[in-house]
Amino acid sequence: MSKKKYFYIEQYVYSNFVNNNILLYNTFTNKFIDVFITNKELLNFIERVLLKDNLRTIDVSQEELKNVIIAKFINKCRDLFIADIIESDSKPFIMSPIPKLNQNIRESIKGNSEHVLNAKNMIKELNYFIDSKKTLCTNIKLKANGYKQILFPFYNAEIDKQLEFLTIEKFLFDMNIQNIEKINIIGNICSENYNNEILVFFKNNFIQFHTYYLDFDLNGTFATEILKTKNKSFVFWIDNIIVEDQILKLNEFVIKNNIYSIFKFIVTNEHEVNQVIEFTNTITLNYELIPFFNQTNIDFFENNIFNTKKDILNQKLNEREIFSKMYINILNYGKLYFLPNGAIYSNLNINPIGNIINDELSYTLKNEVLNDNAWFKTRDTILPCKNCIYQFICPPTTNYEKFINKNNLCHYNPYIAKWQGEEGYVPVEKCGTYTKEKGFVVNKRKVNTLNKQIWGEE
Numbered sequence: 001m002s003k004k005k006y007f008y009i010e011q012y013v014y015s016n017f018v019n020n021n022i023l024l025y026n027t028f029t030n031k032f033i034d035v036f037i038t039n040k041e042l043l044n045f046i047e048r049v050l051l052k053d054n055l056r057t058i059d060v061s062q063e064e065l066k067n068v069i070i071a072k073f074i075n076k077c078r079d080l081f082i083a084d085i086i087e088s089d090s091k092p093f094i095m096s097p098i099p100k101l102n103q104n105i106r107e108s109i110k111g112n113s114e115h116v117l118n119a120k121n122m123i124k125e126l127n128y129f130i131d132s133k134k135t136l137c138t139n140i141k142l143k144a145n146g147y148k149q150i151l152f153p154f155y156n157a158e159i160d161k162q163l164e165f166l167t168i169e170k171f172l173f174d175m176n177i178q179n180i181e182k183i184n185i186i187g188n189i190c191s192e193n194y195n196n197e198i199l200v201f202f203k204n205n206f207i208q209f210h211t212y213y214l215d216f217d218l219n220g221t222f223a224t225e226i227l228k229t230k231n232k233s234f235v236f237w238i239d240n241i242i243v244e245d246q247i248l249k250l251n252e253f254v255i256k257n258n259i260y261s262i263f264k265f266i267v268t269n270e271h272e273v274n275q276v277i278e279f280t281n282t283i284t285l286n287y288e289l290i291p292f293f294n295q296t297n298i299d300f301f302e303n304n305i306f307n308t309k310k311d312i313l314n315q316k317l318n319e320r321e322i323f324s325k326m327y328i329n330i331l332n333y334g335k336l337y338f339l340p341n342g343a344i345y346s347n348l349n350i351n352p353i354g355n356i357i358n359d360e361l362s363y364t365l366k367n368e369v370l371n372d373n374a375w376f377k378t379r380d381t382i383l384p385c386k387n388c389i390y391q392f393i394c395p396p397t398t399n400y401e402k403f404i405n406k407n408n409l410c411h412y413n414p415y416i417a418k419w420q421g422e423e424g425y426v427p428v429e430k431c432g433t434y435t436k437e438k439g440f441v442v443n444k445r446k447v448n449t450l451n452k453q454i455w456g457e458e
């Protein structure tokens with residue numbers, strides 16, 4: 001029996017094929033091929049390889065091997081150790097790169113009440129907002145919307161009652177608190193409303209206290225109490241550096257007492273970025289720059305936050321990291337947020353999933369798991385990312401996307417397979433419209449016309 005030639009994609013290569021656009025990503029070397037295919041023979045060849053039943057291995061005919069475009073594609077794949085050709089009597093078996101065990105995890109969780117109960121074990125982070133009305137922060141936009149984008153203290157004049165910590169204790173009573181990796185307490189922790197029971201209840205957990213830098217009273221009771229406890233750290237939120245003195249004193253306090261802390265400078269434009277860099281150049285400070293969308297600075301976000309091709313493909317992701325993005329939103333997963341009125345959220349930009357005063361933990365978790373609110377909000381569930389070959393390479397959606405009401409904070413148009421700066425690029429908005437209710441709605445006619453203009457046919 002004569003041997004046949006088989007083309008196969010290596011097991012460690014991640015592939016995605018959407019509307020003539022293919023991505024082959026080598027998870028060992030992070031080298032990749034991303035092309036929009038217009039040639040019919042090559043398109044047919046790739047469709048055959050990626051047909052589910054073919055398990056990414058096909059026999060290659062002599063005509064295909066002689067076809068210059070297919071041969072060029074095969075050579076490129078071989079150069080990058082993405083795919084190869086093997087001669088064999090029978091079709092070789094190449095293992096599927098997708099872990100079967102997890103393939104339908106979302107569905108199995110939804111259909112299985114046991115899994116929903118086990119969802120308690122999925123909780124990894126609790127975020128508890130305490131009342132922060134007594135604040136020295138005067139930034140109205142930050143006070144109104146900061147908590148929806150970053151873990152900035154929550155201010156709401158209408159909520160006049162502080163959630164008692166006892167209520168949280170009751171709510172969490174049958175949970176294994178030790179499993180929780182991190183607790184964030186956000187707000188004016190030095191105010192009289194601050195409840196010391198938190199420190200006792202979570203004594204064995206890692207707690208991070210988030211507070212507005214001017215609200216921290218270095219001579220108050222809290223500053224003294226905190227020095228007696230372990231596993232604690234601070235985040236100081238700073239929206240301007242006018243009171244440099246306070247930053248220096250806080251820095252001195254945390255260094256002297258060996259408390260891990262981060263100074264988070266909130267920036268809304270390039271000028272503020274430069275100011276912070278200039279200031280931090282003069283001192284030793286553990287700091288981060290945190291962008292804030294104030295509804296008037298979309299240009300700042302486009303220039304500094306939106307993903308470029310380099311940002312996405314330079315992440316050096318391994319197989320495991322890519323697959324985890326297929327099933328969960330790694331930024332949201334396992335996180336719960338409690339507001340002072342008792343409302344519980346899995347993401348603060350969408351509706352609450354329960355109320356700590358009236359609902360049980362299992363009801364709340366079921367709500368999250370069954371409604372795909374945040375934990376399982378992967379890019380293949382939202383447009384236009386659903387139509388994009390980079391959907392599982394791209395970083396997961398953040399609060400910024402939710403707040404700006406635009407899923408694709410990037411410079412890529414997946415409908416025409418063009419990055420900004422490439423010939424023929426037009427923004428994704430030219431291929432459809434964003435509506436508040438439905439999100440992005442594609443206009444297929446426009447997409448076809450644009451693709452004919454840009455790509456034509458070989």
Ligand code: SF4
Pocket residue numbers: 312379384385388389390391392394395407408409410411412414
């Ligand atoms: S369209 Fe979505 S998945 Fe594609 S690069 Fe942009 S943000 Fe990422």
